[in-house]
Amino acid sequence: MGDGMNRRGFVATGVGLAGALLTATRLPASGRGPQLGINGDRLLRHHRGLAEIGRTTAGGARRLAFSQADQAARAYVTELMRGAGLDPTVDVAGNVIGRRAGSDAELRPLMVGSHIDSVPEGGNFDGPVGVIAGIEVAQSMEEQRLRTRHPLEVVVFTNEEGGKTGSRALIGEVAARELQLVTASGLTIGDGLRAVGGDPDRLDGARRSPGDIAAFLELHVEQGSVLDTQNVDIGVVEGIVGIKRWSVAIDGFANHAGTTPMDQRRDALVAAGELVVTIHRGVKELPGRQVATVGRIDAQPGAPNVIPGRVDLSLEIRDLDMEKIDVIFGEIRTAADRIAGETNTAIAFDQFYESRSAPTDERMRDIVERAARELSLSTLRMPSGAGHDAQSIAQLAPVGMIFVPSVGGISHSPKEFSWPRDVLNGANVLLHSLLNVDARNWS
Amino acid sequence: MGDGMNRRGFVATGVGLAGALLTATRLPASGRGPQLGINGDRLLRHHRGLAEIGRTTAGGARRLAFSQADQAARAYVTELMRGAGLDPTVDVAGNVIGRRAGSDAELRPLMVGSHIDSVPEGGNFDGPVGVIAGIEVAQSMEEQRLRTRHPLEVVVFTNEEGGKTGSRALIGEVAARELQLVTASGLTIGDGLRAVGGDPDRLDGARRSPGDIAAFLELHVEQGSVLDTQNVDIGVVEGIVGIKRWSVAIDGFANHAGTTPMDQRRDALVAAGELVVTIHRGVKELPGRQVATVGRIDAQPGAPNVIPGRVDLSLEIRDLDMEKIDVIFGEIRTAADRIAGETNTAIAFDQFYESRSAPTDERMRDIVERAARELSLSTLRMPSGAGHDAQSIAQLAPVGMIFVPSVGGISHSPKEFSWPRDVLNGANVLLHSLLNVDARNWS
Numbered sequence: 092m093g094d095g096m097n098r099r100g101f102v103a104t105g106v107g108l109a110g111a112l113l114t115a116t117r118l119p120a121s122g123r124g125p126q127l128g129i130n131g132d133r134l135l136r137h138h139r140g141l142a143e144i145g146r147t148t149a150g151g152a153r154r155l156a157f158s159q160a161d162q163a164a165r166a167y168v169t170e171l172m173r174g175a176g177l178d179p180t181v182d183v184a185g186n187v188i189g190r191r192a193g194s195d196a197e198l199r200p201l202m203v204g205s206h207i208d209s210v211p212e213g214g215n216f217d218g219p220v221g222v223i224a225g226i227e228v229a230q231s232m233e234e235q236r237l238r239t240r241h242p243l244e245v246v247v248f249t250n251e252e253g254g255k256t257g258s259r260a261l262i263g264e265v266a267a268r269e270l271q272l273v274t275a276s277g278l279t280i281g282d283g284l285r286a287v288g289g290d291p292d293r294l295d296g297a298r299r300s301p302g303d304i305a306a307f308l309e310l311h312v313e314q315g316s317v318l319d320t321q322n323v324d325i326g327v328v329e330g331i332v333g334i335k336r337w338s339v340a341i342d343g344f345a346n347h348a349g350t351t352p353m354d355q356r357r358d359a360l361v362a363a364g365e366l367v368v369t370i371h372r373g374v375k376e377l378p379g380r381q382v383a384t385v386g387r388i389d390a391q392p393g394a395p396n397v398i399p400g401r402v403d404l405s406l407e408i409r410d411l412d413m414e415k416i417d418v419i420f421g422e423i424r425t426a427a428d429r430i431a432g433e434t435n436t437a438i439a440f441d442q443f444y445e446s447r448s449a450p451t452d453e454r455m456r457d458i459v460e461r462a463a464r465e466l467s468l469s470t471l472r473m474p475s476g477a478g479h480d481a482q483s484i485a486q487l488a489p490v491g492m493i494f495v496p497s498v499g500g501i502s503h504s505p506k507e508f509s510w511p512r513d514v515l516n517g518a519n520v521l522l523h524s525l526l527n528v529d530a531r532n533w534s
Numbered sequence: 535m536g537d538g539m540n541r542r543g544f545v546a547t548g549v550g551l552a553g554a555l556l557t558a559t560r561l562p563a564s565g566r567g568p569q570l571g572i573n574g575d576r577l578l579r580h581h582r583g584l585a586e587i588g589r590t591t592a593g594g595a596r597r598l599a600f601s602q603a604d605q606a607a608r609a610y611v612t613e614l615m616r617g618a619g620l621d622p623t624v625d626v627a628g629n630v631i632g633r634r635a636g637s638d639a640e641l642r643p644l645m646v647g648s649h650i651d652s653v654p655e656g657g658n659f660d661g662p663v664g665v666i667a668g669i670e671v672a673q674s675m676e677e678q679r680l681r682t683r684h685p686l687e688v689v690v691f692t693n694e695e696g697g698k699t700g701s702r703a704l705i706g707e708v709a710a711r712e713l714q715l716v717t718a719s720g721l722t723i724g725d726g727l728r729a730v731g732g733d734p735d736r737l738d739g740a741r742r743s744p745g746d747i748a749a750f751l752e753l754h755v756e757q758g759s760v761l762d763t764q765n766v767d768i769g770v771v772e773g774i775v776g777i778k779r780w781s782v783a784i785d786g787f788a789n790h791a792g793t794t795p796m797d798q799r800r801d802a803l804v805a806a807g808e809l810v811v812t813i814h815r816g817v818k819e820l821p822g823r824q825v826a827t828v829g830r831i832d833a834q835p836g837a838p839n840v841i842p843g844r845v846d847l848s849l850e851i852r853d854l855d856m857e858k859i860d861v862i863f864g865e866i867r868t869a870a871d872r873i874a875g876e877t878n879t880a881i882a883f884d885q886f887y888e889s890r891s892a893p894t895d896e897r898m899r900d901i902v903e904r905a906a907r908e909l910s911l912s913t914l915r916m917p918s919g920a921g922h923d924a925q926s927i928a929q930l931a932p933v934g935m936i937f938v939p940s941v942g943g944i945s946h947s948p949k950e951f952s953w954p955r956d957v958l959n960g961a962n963v964l965l966h967s968l969l970n971v972d973a974r975n976w977s
Contacts, residue, residue: 314793347758352825353817366807386836395827398827477790
């Protein structure tokens with residue numbers, strides 16, 4: 092597993108680091124105008140400040156959407172927005188939106204944003220990096236008296252980890268029954284929205300129409316190991332992969348493990364083993380960047396001395412191309428029929444989840460790529476295997492996404508980590524991309 | 535799956551059946567003395583009577599050792615013993631022992647027995663068949679004024695399903711700390727023993743020495759499908775297989791299922807799948823009647839969108855030959871090392887259970903086999919894959935075991951079933967075997 096230290100040939104030695112990194116990212120000249128860069132020390136300070144809220148003993152984050160920690164983090168970030176010259180409000184979906192006027196009142200806003208809520212045992216980079224960098228970009232522009240033509244909106248989206256409630260409210264996708272779901276915080280989504288200043292009864296008020304937003308940019312940590320392993324600075328995201336998930340039920344016959352000869356067994360776990368291995372091998376060998384995962388398994392009755400009669404497992408397939416997901420599933424299904432025949436079991440698939448893939452805008456990819464190169468940063472075009480708020484906004488506006496490396500690809504863990512230098516690189520790419528997006532007309 | 539109907543070409547039509555079957559089993563003459571047989575109607579009536587106690591809505595049995603149902607069943611069986619001319623007492627291990635004097639006061643007792651407790655969702659054949667038949671054998675001898683030379687003991691062993699407490703007390707194997715274990719009834723074994731009239735503080739009082747028992751016979755349902763599938767009437771048990779069990783821990787690395795490329799995964803469940811399949815195939819292909827089972831599996835963290843970083847599973851191997859178990863385990867371990875290397879995981883085995891194999895006595899096998907043949911019943915020599923009280927007693931005396939077919943091999947289930955004809959065949963083989971055992975001198 093690669094790590095940032097070797098990759099960049101420096102050793103992190105505390106306080107002095109941020110300054111050194113900042114200097115490094117300031118050196119390359121942006122294609123447009125002044126020697127522009129964000130304030131790296133301040134960004135890292137703000138990032139550390141946010142990390143103190145909901146900090147766990149393991150050094151990770153527990154900021155479940157709607158929890159006390161989430162509410163405290165929202166208050167903290169709202170204050171940062173004010174300090175950055177943004178005018179924060181909370182919409183009915185609980186999204187914190189910090190606005191900054193543009194020079195041309197006719198233009199629709201450019202939006203940047205991400206989230207600050209975490210999974211139960213999360214880290215400090217998944218989400219916060221994009222929010223803190225967005226605020227820093229605004230503050231840097233404010234200090235450097237740089238006004239964009241378009242109005243700017245820096246957004247903290249509500250409950251990303253628990254179902255992208257905030258960004259999906261912008262596209263009118265949050266159904267009434269969804270508001271009844273109990274989240275990890277213990278509150279329903281509806282009650283949670285009330286707790287953070289939203290209004291679940293008027294959720295349509297958060298909705299935007301296609302064209303209401305000129306363009307959207309999200310900076311995020313990769314959450315995978317591709318950039319880290321390949322020693323690349325910036326990921327230019329081609330889109331957020333589509334996801335399909337199935338419940339798979341394997342029915343064999345539970346029987347006494349001592350008295351049932353091997354050749355008379357209908358062992359559902361043996362069938363499951365064959366299936367898991369076949370899925371892994373088959374999907375790995377296909378050309379492309381598709382992934383398939385069996386993450387959950389349950390064997391019944393589950394005693395050491397009883398042959399499993401029933402196994403339930405999950406299957407998930409992800410790819411940028413929804414049709415390819417279907418083709419892969421078809422092949423898995425064929426293999427499952429063969430396995431069922433060989434093991435004298437029955438294997439049934441029940442799809443329970445689908446998330447359509449969301450390609451980024453080709454123009455946005457070019458802008459991000461160019462901004463990175465002008466900062467002398469290496470780039471790689473890649474899919475995002477994880478879901479992001481950007482995928483909701485893609486239904487309303489051209490979106491672009493910027494990835495920075497995650498050390499070891501560790502994600503949704505207290506051990507999740509990105510080097511400060513990479514975070515600052517990402518923020519600078521966000522700033523320069525935003526300026527280039529602003530320079531363009533989005534009709 | 536075979537079933538008794540096809541095997542014997544008759545249709546079960548209720549009340550008339552037992553009589554017809556009984557007639558059939560009475561026809562063949564025993565090699566020794568009179569036209570001897572048990573009273574099949576009475577045996578089936580007693581069996582049905584016992585089945586009413588702890589009967590579940592599914593038609594199975596819930597007679598957990600030490601529970602109210604177990605206590606009621608013990609009272610019922612004690613009454614049957616009295617009616618059969620047996621003199622029942624309860625030893626300090628809670629075993630109900632029905633004694634009948636022999637004609638030679640110098641001889642040590644012959645013992646027959648089994649159990650009447652059940653697993654939580656059990657059936658009405660595993661255990662009760664041997665107990666009810668033992669009592670019936672005594673009652674038939676009483677009615678036919680047949681006195682054995684040896685004293686006879688018909689025993690209901692305590693808590694077979696929860697650890698063979700009663701029979702293991704006879705060999706002094708029940709340790710003090712075992713008495714603290716909480717059983718499925720909610721009582722500790724110690725308190726349970728008190729509840730059924732035993733005395734856990736004086737458990738040594740139940741102990742017998744090698745030689746104290748002349749010989750032991752247990753009639754039991756096969757709990758497997760071998761006799762049913764091969765259309766054989768009586769199984770002549772070669773011994774109770776040995777068992778070893780391991781906890782298997784597979785450590786990979788939990789990571790995001792969307793962002794971790796297939797070729798960079800350390801998926802503990804893929805390793806587990808390979809292992810389960812390899813164990814099943816390998817053990818199936820070996821010559822012999824060994825079995826190996828993975829019955830329990832747990833994958834963590836267990837979410838559809840997270841690659842399993844850790845899998846825990848159980849491995850159990852059974853065979854009559856303890857050394858063969860070790861050889862098989864060695865091969866599994868070698869395969870596991872290969873799989874761990876291929877999947878970039880670590881696989882560790884921790885043995886947590888061992889039960890030594892207990893061969894039956896060759897003379898007893900011959901006697902059972904001859905008794906069955908004299909009744910024109912087909913026989914098959916076979917191991918018992920399940921544990922039985924006989925395996926404890928094998929440390930004290932020559933033991934023999936008689937199996938009757940289990941339809942479809944179903945065991946530890948409300949669907950467990952043996953045809954009345956097979957139960958009565960078994961009881962008659964028990965009677966005739968016992969008489970032949972009695973005729974012999976066991977020095």
